[in-house]
Amino acid sequence: MSKIAIKAENLSKAYQLGEFSTGTLSRDIQRRIALMRGKEDPYLKIGETNDRTSKGASDIVWSLKDINFEINQGDAVGVIGRNGAGKSTLLKVLSRVTTPSTGSIKIKGRVASLLEVGTGFHPELTGRENIFLNGAILGMRKHEIKKHFDAIVDFAGVERYIDTPVKRYSSGMYVRLAFAVAAHLESEILIVDEVLAVGDAEFQKKCLGKMGDVNKGEGRTVLFVSHSMQSIAALTTKTLLLSNGSIAFEGNTQTGIKKYYEYKGQQSLVYTNQPSSDAPVITKVTVNTSEANNLHLQGKPLKIDFEINTPYPIGEAIFSFLILNSSQVKVAHVLVRDDEMSLCRETGVHKFSCSFPQLRLYPDNYSLIINFSDHRSGKKFEVLEGICPFEVQVHELRKYYWYPNAATYVEDHVWQLES
Structure with a gap:
């Protein structure tokens, strides 16, 4: 055992925003004595959870509740x-x-x-x-x-x-x-x-x-x-x-x-971000699965569209992405350099895509990690982790030779019988 x-x-931790004082000396002394004795603060108000996306009405924030x-x-x-x-x-x-x-x-x-x-x-x-x-x-x-x-x-x-x-x-x-x-x-x-x-x-x-x-x-x-x-x-x-x-x-x-x-709200197959006037950013990523609801059938074509906004030209841009399975194992890595495809040599919006004629990943949940950097300076403009999650399912006709957890992808192959 x-x-x-x-x-x-029932572990909770509250923080008071602004001044710590209760407003009167006698209450401040009572609060200090209670804390020294390991007792609960007698003047601790019922506050709000720590949601930083919205403005609260209380001056007490529960970091843990x-x-x-x-x-x-x-x-x-x-x-x-x-x-x-x-x-x-x-x-x-x-x-x-x-x-x-x-x-x-x-x-x-x-x-x-x-x-x-x-x-x-x-x-x-x-x-x-x-x-x-x-x-x-x-x-x-x-x-x-x-x-x-x-x-x-x-x-x-x-x-x-x-x-x-x-x-x-x-x-x-x-x-x-x-x-x-x-x-x-x-x-x-x-x-x-x-x-x-x-x-x-x-x-x-x-x-x-x-x-x-x-x-x-x-x-x-x-x-x-x-x-x-x-x-x-x-x-x-x-x-x-x-x-x-x-x-x-x-x-x-x-x-x-x-x-x-x-x-993290990353259920969507479409990632979007606002352009910046200061630095190059990835403004859009779209995973085009074969089925609705983030589903893709094994062996079907998969296309991923990208959009980048650059406020200034980049001499040697490098763009890459990884596909990770549910265990966060990297099962695919794709990279393109500026000398292979003119990515960001000019200011403005740049659109490009990567296609897989047959995506042969085994059934599992997958997501993307995207890296965008400048090879010349070594500067990383952006790293997007865990975006555009999708699920691969095996086609009905191929279920007979699928073994769970056997591998991460299946390669096309031909069997030949020799007499």
Whole structure:
């Protein structure tokens, strides 16, 4: 029987907009005494959920509202949701950085967390001193920290600067060392926010590998916040989908990712965006499926139309897209360069398309990732993730040779019998 590592009951966190004062000194003193005793704020108003798309009437915003969940020891859990959903607030409550307004949180084991660049580090101390400081905060003895010291420095790649005050580190170096400390020191629970986006691609891959080792090899509990569904799919088996401070879905990762795209309002096969006077943007993407309701029959032609608006000419534009399945595995990659097709050499609207004479993907749910950049400068103009979701179904006449989960696509082929 699995043991519970984290349990949240009716967990809520409210923030007051504007001034904190209640209006009278006596009420301010009563509020402060209540908070010091760990009791509920007697003057906490009933406010609104954290919906940043509309202007509220209350000065109280519930970043989290009546959250209930259980996480077992050894689970790898992805916390997903759009900006403002309450993901970072939840991790701060779990990490004891902030206290909940109502409800309770029970945690069994020591927690190592990486929430923001610089969290837990003293800028005036050296990298070496901060490693020992973080270990002491976790309750570790000096000889225990020494046992992991070399591995931490090697993983972070900051050996040359280990005796330099961390205030002189770049944001990338800061994150490398902070992650290495959180992942290597002896804690039962590892909590990582999307701060890893600061590091380069190679280090992000290295971090994901380490978190996988921590979870599967060492049996530690991992909570991971990311907007990259590829990373969530690769690392976690369970997801918590937050929406406006509440849990919209709790369950397996594959279903959670599908729900995430639904909550992002990306059900349509047509993506649209407004032109910009400052930078090139993708203004329209249309997936032309063979059937209605986002359905496409295997083996039928598929055409994808694109539209780009450029306020100035681009010398060496590169445009590419990937097709991802429901497990966020890349099953196709298509790229076109400016020297193959004059994309954006002139100012204005540019329309082009990509066609598949026979789309032979197996039945599953798919979505697109689109990249638009300038090869000469290396600048990325746009990255659109998880847009235009569609479902591939097998044709009635081809069902007899389809085996679920056998592969990602079927190639046309000919059988020949030789006597």
